[in-house]
Every structure is written in structure tokens, then in C-alpha cells.
Amino acid sequence: MLDFTCKPNNYDYFMIHCAVLIAIGCTFRGGEIAGLQWDRVDFEKKTFCIDRVIDRISKDSIRKLSKLEILYQFPNLFPGTRTVIVLKQPKTRGSVRDVEVPSSVMDALAVLKHMQDQMKADLGSDGYMDYNLVICQANGRPLMTEHLNKRFKEILREIDDPNINPEEIVFHSLRHTSASTKLTLSNGDYNSVKHAGGWANLEMLTRRYGSHSFESDRERLAQKMDDFLTAKPGTAPQQAPPSPADAEEALRALAQANPELLIKIAQSVQSANMT
Numbered sequence: 001m002l003d004f005t006c007k008p009n010n011y012d013y014f015m016i017h018c019a020v021l022i023a024i025g026c027t028f029r030g031g032e033i034a035g036l037q038w039d040r041v042d043f044e045k046k047t048f049c050i051d052r053v054i055d056r057i058s059k060d061s062i063r064k065l066s067k068l069e070i071l072y073q074f075p076n077l078f079p080g081t082r083t084v085i086v087l088k089q090p091k092t093r094g095s096v097r098d099v100e101v102p103s104s105v106m107d108a109l110a111v112l113k114h115m116q117d118q119m120k121a122d123l124g125s126d127g128y129m130d131y132n133l134v135i136c137q138a139n140g141r142p143l144m145t146e147h148l149n150k151r152f153k154e155i156l157r158e159i160d161d162p163n164i165n166p167e168e169i170v171f172h173s174l175r176h177t178s179a180s181t182k183l184t185l186s187n188g189d190y191n192s193v194k195h196a197g198g199w200a201n202l203e204m205l206t207r208r209y210g211s212h213s214f215e216s217d218r219e220r221l222a223q224k225m226d227d228f229l230t231a232k233p234g235t236a237p238q239q240a241p242p243s244p245a246d247a248e249e250a251l252r253a254l255a256q257a258n259p260e261l262l263i264k265i266a267q268s269v270q271s272a273n274m275t
Contacts, residue, residue, distance in 0.1 A: 021104065024177060095198040152170070
């Protein structure tokens with residue numbers, strides 16, 4: 001997926017490339033990705049500030065929400081619609097956070113920003129609606145999570161990998177892939193993963209992923225216990241391999257080495273969540 005969409009001369013593909021990178025590298029929800037704006041991206045510190053999400057709500061519902069909750073209402077292109085697209089505050093305080101971002105994600109976003117700046121210059125204010133969105137359509141309009149999911153599946157069909165069934169994977173699967181991979185790479189650092197993904201508390205994270213321990217981890221633990229029980233007196237215990245110094249960078253290295261592995265992990269996690 002990452003290799004197939006890494007086309008800096010094609011905005012549609014490269015925009016999805018960046019959306020996938022953010023989903024995997026940062027463990028974000030679709031609404032957080034689509035609601036990310038450039039003034040919330042710090043290229044120097046390599047961080048994102050997540051304090052808003054994009055959502056589609058009914059016009060009846062918007063009247064019930066506080067003005068403090070709705071940050072911006074996008075103009076409708078067609079009259080008579082029953083829903084509106086808005087930028088609004090996240091549902092919980094835990095979802096508001098600053099997140100460290102892998103360098104590979106920031107590098108890709110720098111290219112994406114240059115592409116958008118060029119489109120603004122070519123199309124002008126009449127052709128490009130500038131809402132300062134990072135992940136958006138080629139004319140600057142917002143991209144809803146259902147559209148991200150639709151395009152994601154279309155590209156999976158284009159890739160035509162016999163080992164991947166596009167009907168079994170959704171864009172949100174990448175968030176599960178990210179969380180599961182980070183937990184593995186960090187040797188179960190639930191606090192860091194909770195913060196990155198914006199879960200309200202550890203219980204929510206452990207309830208989803210705590211029961212899905214990895215078979216290889218269980219086998220290694222059993223082997224370590226066997227070594228401990230059978231060690232001869234005076235024999236130094238076997239040292240465990242060092243954990244990654246930075247789970248984000250380890251995830252980046254994994255994505256570069258075998259990007260399709262992450263999609264396959266998503267399949268297994270998606271299947272586990274459905275059981």
C-alpha cells in the first residue's frame with residue numbers, strides 16, 4: 001500500500017499515502033486525520049496537536065450542540081441537505097493531545113504541503129477552497145472518513161494482492177494495526193500507546209488489546225521460564241534482548257522494510273476484534 005501510493009506526482013495517490021502513514025505511525029482515528037490542519041503540525045518539533053475532529057452531523061443535532069463544541073461549519077455545496085460537515089472538539093478530554101510523529105511521516109507531509117501550495121497557485125481562490133486541511137480533496141474540500149475508507153478499498157483492489165481481501169479490511173483497521181504493532185515493539189508500553197491513540201483510559205485499551213496477546217510473545221515467555229527453571233547454579237540468567245529505544249522509529253523501520261506486513265497484521269487484528 002505505502003509503495004503503491006508513494007507517487008508525489010499524483011495528488012490523489014499521495015494524499016492517501018500520507019493518510020495511511022498518519023494512521024499507522026500515529027494511531028489516529030479517521031476523524032482526527034481528516035480534521036488535522038497545518039497550523040496543528042509542528043515540523044520543527046515533529047509533533048501534531050490533536051484538538052479537533054471532522055464529522056458529519058444532522059442539522060437538527062447541530063442546534064443542540066454548544067457553540068464551543070463546533071469550531072467551524074463547512075458550507076454545503078448542495079441545497080436541501082439534511083447534514084452538515086463540521087470541525088468540532090473531540091468527545092473526550094483524553095482525545096486532546098500532542099503526539100510525537102515519526103520522521104518519515106513528517107517528510108511525506110512536507111511533500112504534500114508543497115503539492116497543495118502548487119495547486120493553490122494554479123487554481124486560485126476560486127478553484128481551491130483553502131480550509132488549511134492536511135488531508136483533503138484536490139480542491140481543498142474536506143475528506144470524510146467514509147471517503148477515506150472508500151478510496152482505501154479502491155486502492156487495495158488496484159494492488160490486487162491475492163493474500164489481501166479488500167472486503168475484510170477498512171481504513172480504521174490501520175488504527176488497530178498501529179496500536180498492536182506499537183505494543184509489540186515497545187514490549188507492552190500501554191501508557192505510551194494510550195496517549196498516542198487518545199484512549200480515555202487504560203481500561204479501554206487493555207479491554208481491546210490486552211486479551212489479544214501474541215503467540216510468539218507467549219512462546220518466548222514460556223521459553224524464558226523454562227530457562228529459569230532449568231538453569232544450573234552459578235549460571236548467569238539469559239539476558240532479554242533490549243527493547244526499542246523509540247517505538248515510533250521502530251514502527252517506521254518496519255513499515256519501510258515490509259509495508260505490506262502491516263496490512264496483514266490489520267487483517268488478523270480485525271478478525272480478532274470481530275470474535
